[in-house]
Amino acid sequence: MKAVKSSSNPSGQDGPQFAAPKPGFGEAALVLADGTLFRGKGLGATGHAVGEVCFNTSMTGYQEIATDPSYAGQIITFTFPHIGNVGTNAEDIETKTPAVRGLVLRAAVTEPSSWRAAQHLDTWLKSHNLVGLAGVDTRAITRRIRELGAPKGCIVHFADNENTADVAALQGRAADWPGLEGMDLAAEVSCRQTYKWSQTNWALGRGYGDLGQARHRVVAVDFGAKHNILRCLASLGCDVTVVPADASAEDILGHDPDGIFLSNGPGDPAATGVYAVPTVKALMDSGLPIFGICLGHQILALALGARTEKMHLGHRGANHPVKDLETGRVEITSQNHGFQVLADSLPKGIEESHVSLFDRSNEGLRVTGRPIFSVQYHPEASPGPQDSHYLFQRFVDMIEAEKAAKPKNAQAH
């Protein structure tokens, strides 16, 4: 087993010194499927969890990241060293029950310093039964991930009476985990029942608002939707009905929507799409505007006949440059995905609308002449820049144009 000591600096250069976790935090480790071992101090709940180890480069917004349902089946390494220093609160959540498997941090978590802090990250992790690891060389982990492609791993926070030397079994657990390819996780994190969403975006001095008079009806298919997407829709006057991932086209159209939204979510789109792809195909026949984000983009692409594949590393961060191919404008985007749509598999009549300036991978599509479009990245930010908020307005503009072209009393439903 290749141990990487948490206190060492493998680059041999003088780097910044980080506070060591305080005594009282138990032993903890991250073991990759190939046996690479990182030992540090535990945070949050004791226990172990297995998942794909990925890294996120965002400098802020760790609570939104940790509550993004798209992280089901994944252990996040934060490349930014100081995570947890503004604590946690009841507002910055993207779902009530986080789906992430565990968090890996460089520096020990300090006491929260923010007027919004309600809980220490350690207490918050415990309350959600999430395992954390701090005091490890996250640069070394990131470099390992870069070499291997997001590897399988096991994170463990030992209880006081446990034998902390026995990590070989944990390597076995990591190696035995089947991996995200072919895994359907959207069904796990989706809502079980249809519900209404009316909360609007957060503002300083007010907090979240509430949708007043609704102007449009949108059905959002929940593959693991981040709350801020729903807030962005409500903020533009949409009365949002959220339906489970396996809702049929009939169920969805039964709500008499003016537009349909396909959400982000975890897992392999090819696996998740087994039930969603036929539904989305049927929804496209309705002629209604359709907007997809991330997993929603991938499912829409599959429904249109394109292909998806797993990326080597994926994109996870809050500063990814993306070019809108129609306007030539570059937006700095928030991202979290490990699969991609293959642009050269897009059939005729489907245009690539956005491209990543990091690696030229596909970041969006548009159906020529129809109000159907989607993006791979996260225009709702949360966390991240708001450069791409215009896409929600684009969706609402499409809804308004369709309604103006086909007044309700002239429509079939």
Ligand SMILES: NC(=O)CC[C@H](N)C(=O)O
């Ligand atoms: N944020 C998302 O919707 C992620 C989509 C998909 N699970 C991926 O990793 O590519």
